[in-house]
Structures are given as structure tokens and as C-alpha cells.
Amino acid sequence: MLTELDKAQDAAIAALTAEGTQMAVTTANIRGATVPVFQNAPPSMREYFDFFFAVNGDKEFTVYEGERKTFADIFAEAKHLAAALQHEFGIAKGDRVAIAMRNFPEWISAFVGGLYLGAIVVPLNAWWTPEELAYGLSHSGTRLVIADEARLKRIRAAVGPDTPVISVRTSSSATKEHGARAWKDVLAANPKDMWYVPVIGPEDDATLMYTSGSTGHPKGAVSTHRALVHGALNYIVQGLAMLQLAEAAGTELPEQQIMLLNVPLFHITGSVPVLLVSIAIGRKLVIMYKWDAGEALKQVEEERVTYFVGVPTMSLEMLQHPDRDKYDLSTLVDIAAGGAPRPAEHVKRIMKEMGKTPAIGYGLTETNGVGAGNIRDNYLAKPNSTGRASKPIVEIAIRDDDLNILPAGERGEVCIRTAANVRGYWRNPQATAEAFPGDGWFHTGDIGYLDEDDYLYIVDRKKDIIIRGGENIAAQEVEAAIYGHPAVAECSVFGLPDERMGEIVGAVAFLKPGEELDPEVLIDSTRDELAGFKVPARLWIVREPLPKLGSGKIDKLTLRREYQAKHAG
Structure with a gap:
């Protein structure tokens, strides 16, 4: 009722x-x-922003470590960025612009500015490794990235110097070393108005957000x-x-x-x-x-x-x-x-x-x-x-x-x-x-x-996903990292219940004949391949081959139940 x-x-x-x-x-x-x-x-996010930013302009919008900005401040910065993207970098409607940074006020300005211009904004996971960032940038066809210092270094390690990057809250030495343009310098060097404002319709693409699926590479959901x-x-x-x-x-x-x-x-x-x-x-x-x-x-x-x-x-x-x-x-x-x-x-x-x-x-x-x-x-x-x-x-x-x-x-x-x-x-x-x-x-x-x-x-x-503290983790991706160790013959990855994180990553591995390996050594071997939150928290090494279904596939359901019980005990 x-x-x-x-x-x-x-x-x-x-x-x-x-x-x-x-x-x-x-x-x-x-x-x-x-x-x-x-x-x-x-009809689009541009009209949404025009209306609501005008209504709330005088109100305080963001507070970050003593810095305070109003709605009008953020909107002015966002539109100025949109003009700079068009004038200096030639970003046009439909081009992909990625944001790779932790939570800063500039993240908001970049998101609003990209959408206002008509670009497709690609918010990238700030915890991704260089290899994951390289995949996201390549797969999305990103033309420009707006990144903080940590992400700037990872991006350059992953894709080299060719992708234009606007650096946010990054030291001048790191900005120069990695061939980026500082956020403040980009805004200072460009007019505040776009010379051409493209029409945006309801069915035009706005965002491309990556989400971990049951397969290794994340899928890009297009809104x-x-x-x-x-x-x-x-x-x-x-x-x-x-x-x-x-x-x-x-x-x-x-x-x-x-x-x-x-x-x-x-x-x-x-x-x-x-x-x-x-x-x-x-x-x-x-x-x-x-x-x-x-x-x-x-x-x-x-x-x-x-x-x-x-x-x-x-x-x-x-x-x-x-x-x-x-x-x-x-x-x-x-x-x-x-x-x-x-x-x-x-x-x-x-x-x-x-x-x-x-x-x-x-x-x-x-x-x-x-x-x-x-x-x-x-x-x-x-x-x-x-x-x-x-x-x-x-x-x-x-x-x-x-x-x-x-x-x-x-x-x-x-x-x-x-x-x-x-x-x-x-x-x-x-x-x-x-x-x-x-x-x-x-x-x-x-x-x-x-x-x-x-x-x-x-x-x-139904899909083979582990949710650790709100982050989706594809079990297959973790399994691939474990299989990367030459001693591993079979493995299976699954979620284990955890009071703090909701779930943590668990794994079980069967080694090749004659091999001996400490579980912690095997866990450590995955750290170069996986973002930190994807690394197994618990791993068991067994002496017998993993159970199989009639199809010959590993019986993950049985293993998950068995090792969830072991974990609880």
C-alpha cells in the first residue's frame, strides 16, 4: 500500500x-x-544555461578552499572559454573536448563552456591510468583536453605531445614541460565573444561519458x-x-x-x-x-x-x-x-x-x-x-x-x-x-x-560488474591483468561485500603446474595495469583447476558464493 x-x-x-x-x-x-x-x-543546454544563470547570477555558487565565485562569475568564465576554444583552437560544434581533472571550479566552467559552444564534452575519470586515458582520448576522437597537473602528466605519458591541452591549476614549469597552455593565459589572450554561435538542437550530441561494462574497455554513452x-x-x-x-x-x-x-x-x-x-x-x-x-x-x-x-x-x-x-x-x-x-x-x-x-x-x-x-x-x-x-x-x-x-x-x-x-x-x-x-x-x-x-x-x-565505492569495475579487465602474470593458468574475479566500500575486488587463481606464487606478489603484479581502485583487495591461490560449467566456462557464480562466504568468515 x-x-x-x-x-x-x-x-x-x-x-x-x-x-x-x-x-x-x-x-x-x-x-x-x-x-x-x-x-x-x-531546446538545448545553451538555453538552459542562459535562463538559469541569469536568474541566479548574484548568488554565491562555488566555494573552494577560500575561493568564492558567484553564478555570474562561473558563467562569464564559461562563455569566455567557449570563445577561446573557437578562436584559438578551432573547436566547432560536434568536436570532442575532454575534461580530465579533479573537482575544481574550473571543471564547472569547462563543462558549461564546452556545451555552450556546441562541442561534445567528454568527462574522463580522474583515477584512470595513462593507458586508460589514452584509450578514452583515442576512442572518443578528442581534439582538446582540459586537465589538471596530475592528469596532464598522465596524458603526455600516454599520448605524447600532439593533443592540445589547457592546463588548470598547474605549475608554470609543468605546463611548459608538457607543452600545454595555461588556463589563465588562454583566457587572457582571446576575445570574450564567439564569432559564430552554432544552432544547437534537442537531438544534437552533448556529452560522451565512459562507463565500465562487462567487457574490458569502457563504453562511451552519448547523451x-x-x-x-x-x-x-x-x-x-x-x-x-x-x-x-x-x-x-x-x-x-x-x-x-x-x-x-x-x-x-x-x-x-x-x-x-x-x-x-x-x-x-x-x-x-x-x-x-x-x-x-x-x-x-x-x-x-x-x-x-x-x-x-x-x-x-x-x-x-x-x-x-x-x-x-x-x-x-x-x-x-x-x-x-x-x-x-x-x-x-x-x-x-x-x-x-x-x-x-x-x-x-x-x-x-x-x-x-x-x-x-x-x-x-x-x-x-x-x-x-x-x-x-x-x-x-x-x-x-x-x-x-x-x-x-x-x-x-x-x-x-x-x-x-x-x-x-x-x-x-x-x-x-x-x-x-x-x-x-x-x-x-x-x-x-x-x-x-x-x-x-x-x-x-x-x-x-546480469553483467559482470563490481561496484566499489560508486566506481564500476569490469571483472574481465581485472582478470586480464591477473592473466598477465606468466604463472597464472586460470583466474576468476568477483565482488566481495564490504561495509565501507559496498564491494571490493576479490579474485581466485589457479597456477600452472610447478609454479609457486604468493598472493600478494600476484596482486602487486596488477598495479601497473590497473587504476588503484581496481586492484584486487583479496586474492586466493588454489591447488585445483577452477570449477567449470557444462559449456567449459569457469563457474563464476559458484566461486563468487564460495569466496564471499570465506571472506565473511
Whole structure:
């Protein structure tokens, strides 16, 4: 039975999106499927930025280690960058511009500026190795990179001097040594206006974001401007509905929402529900360069933070921090999480021990972050669920291998249909056809079921992915690194449950006859091939060949169950 909160949310969203309202919902045909859309949606991110930056211009937008910038400051810098990209580097509509850096205010300016120009922005994972960066740059056909010092060095190690790079917060010596152009110098040397402003339409490509699949190389999910806009607007409607309910309950609301930004902007959570929504609602972002629970508690007190979102690991570390009670956390209302499941026990502890309302979201890069959400009392009542489909434009169905929609309680693949879905994978028609069969539904690769109230429960993964602290890791990629050691005959990689990270990487290996090898030596052998978060945390070496299925393939399911039990014991 739906809760009173469910019913109140549904009523508020229905009123907000009714015919004749600013957020009215109608339908449109997108790539052969009829789906709900916002009737008055901006046609592209350029119009989205023009409107919302103008509305919020005077408000403080970013805080980073004492540096403070308004919305107007960031937007002016973004448009100036767009002009510089056009004037000095010849970047045109459809060209790929990559961002490779940690969270800085310049990341936001680069993202906004690239989209404003009509370029396809490619946010690269800041933890990637030089080899991974080389793949992303080559596969995407990137023409220019905007990078901080650490990424600049990795890029030059990977692809050499030919790719133009604009360096951010990089020493002058490193900028010169690696043949880059300093951010400030590029802006100073170029006019502030573009000489030609290309028309951008709803179906023009906007972003190319890489996401680890079950195969070794990550896939590049290509979002259109329409999809980005609709992903952001759907979050905005959800927020407006909760705001109305809070006002109706007599809750005193802060003058400005303030978010502690600790999720990477290169993740879909950071770029859409955090960044794009913040631009629309005038929300301040307090940027943390590196996660530290103690520093997070300090920032909540000093900046009067109202909202926190991160992977479940982060809220757990705040909850367990020995100095938690020394800080005034009274302004903090919601502690949200995404990117990985949150154990049910943690949900109740956050409410009981911190007095804060927890929330969880389920979305993917391929859906621009939208999917399902579970909040407040509903989350406490159903802590194992990721919530209902996010209204008004998201549909969720459970489908079998023949694409039949399954009834409540039956397990199958979780599929999502929304105008926020990306159009497919860059230069990968086979993967596109498999995940987007042409009927509007995206096949997530997750296994789950819907209960009688349409609450979604994720129970397994169809694709061979490990989610460590919100980072997707392809088991096949780790296996390839282990097989790189000449002593290994067989191996299998799988996720192991972990209270802090959600999952960690586990592996089991069978060696060639006559070989002897210490597990730690084998783990160390993978470090040159893998980003640090992908390196196995636990590895077992066995004396017998690994179990096989009738097809001759390694029985990964049995191994995963066996070694998860060993790990727990």
C-alpha cells in the first residue's frame, strides 16, 4: 500500500506538471518510441544555461578552499572559454573536448563552456591510468583536453605531445614541460565573444561519458541535449514537489540550499543531479578536493550545509567519525546516496544516531542519472529498496529474455524508459543494439523486481560488474591483468561485500603446474595495469583447476558464493 508521503508526492507532481503549467508534461516520439517529455523544455543546454544563470547570477555558487565565485562569475568564465576554444583552437560544434581533472571550479566552467559552444564534452575519470586515458582520448576522437597537473602528466605519458591541452591549476614549469597552455593565459589572450554561435538542437550530441561494462574497455554513452535537459528537469520537479510539501508542513526553509560536493563531477551523479540541478535552483556547492570525513563534518558546520550526497561509504564514515558530536550539523537535512546499495542497517543508524533523513537514488550513466528514488520515512520502511520510478518522465519495467514485462514479485532485468536516456554508445553499434533494442527501453543489466507498490529491489547483476565505492569495475579487465602474470593458468574475479566500500575486488587463481606464487606478489603484479581502485583487495591461490560449467566456462557464480562466504568468515 502506498504511504501518505507517496500519495502526497504524486499529487504535488501531478499539479506541477499539469496542462498549462511551466513544467507541463506531454509526449513526443524519440527514436521511434513515444515517451513523456516536458512541453516547455529548453531546446538545448545553451538555453538552459542562459535562463538559469541569469536568474541566479548574484548568488554565491562555488566555494573552494577560500575561493568564492558567484553564478555570474562561473558563467562569464564559461562563455569566455567557449570563445577561446573557437578562436584559438578551432573547436566547432560536434568536436570532442575532454575534461580530465579533479573537482575544481574550473571543471564547472569547462563543462558549461564546452556545451555552450556546441562541442561534445567528454568527462574522463580522474583515477584512470595513462593507458586508460589514452584509450578514452583515442576512442572518443578528442581534439582538446582540459586537465589538471596530475592528469596532464598522465596524458603526455600516454599520448605524447600532439593533443592540445589547457592546463588548470598547474605549475608554470609543468605546463611548459608538457607543452600545454595555461588556463589563465588562454583566457587572457582571446576575445570574450564567439564569432559564430552554432544552432544547437534537442537531438544534437552533448556529452560522451565512459562507463565500465562487462567487457574490458569502457563504453562511451552519448547523451543528446534533450536527454541532459530532461534528466535535470525531472530532478527539479521532484525537488519542487518536496519543497511544496515542506512549506505545507510549516518547515522553515533556508535562504539558499548548500551542498557539500564530494562526488566526482566526472560521474553522472556529479554532472546531472548535482551540477545541472544546482545551476537551476541556485544551490551553492562547497567543493571538497579530496574526501575526508572529518573535513566534511567541519565544512557542514562552517558553511551551513543543508544537503549531502555521496556514495554510501561517505555517510557511514561521517556517522562513525569519533569527532562527529563536536560539530554543529543542525543545518544538514538530507543525507543522500547513490552509485551503490546502502546496507539497511546504515539507513536506520543515520536516522537514529544523527537524526538526519536518509535517501537513496538509482540511476545510470545511460539514463543521465534518473531512475528511482527512496526517501525519508519510505526509505526507513523499505531500506532494501531503491524506491519507485522517478516521476513524471521515468518508467521502470522488469522484463524477461523475450522482452515480456513481468508482474510484481518476479525477477528479471531492470529496464528504464525515459526521454533522459542516452542515444547509444559511441562507435559501438553492437552494444547499442543490445542495450537499446529500439523500443525506448534501456536494458540496465541489473536483475531486480518490483513489489506491489512498484518499489524497485535490485538483487543481482546480469553483467559482470563490481561496484566499489560508486566506481564500476569490469571483472574481465581485472582478470586480464591477473592473466598477465606468466604463472597464472586460470583466474576468476568477483565482488566481495564490504561495509565501507559496498564491494571490493576479490579474485581466485589457479597456477600452472610447478609454479609457486604468493598472493600478494600476484596482486602487486596488477598495479601497473590497473587504476588503484581496481586492484584486487583479496586474492586466493588454489591447488585445483577452477570449477567449470557444462559449456567449459569457469563457474563464476559458484566461486563468487564460495569466496564471499570465506571472506565473511
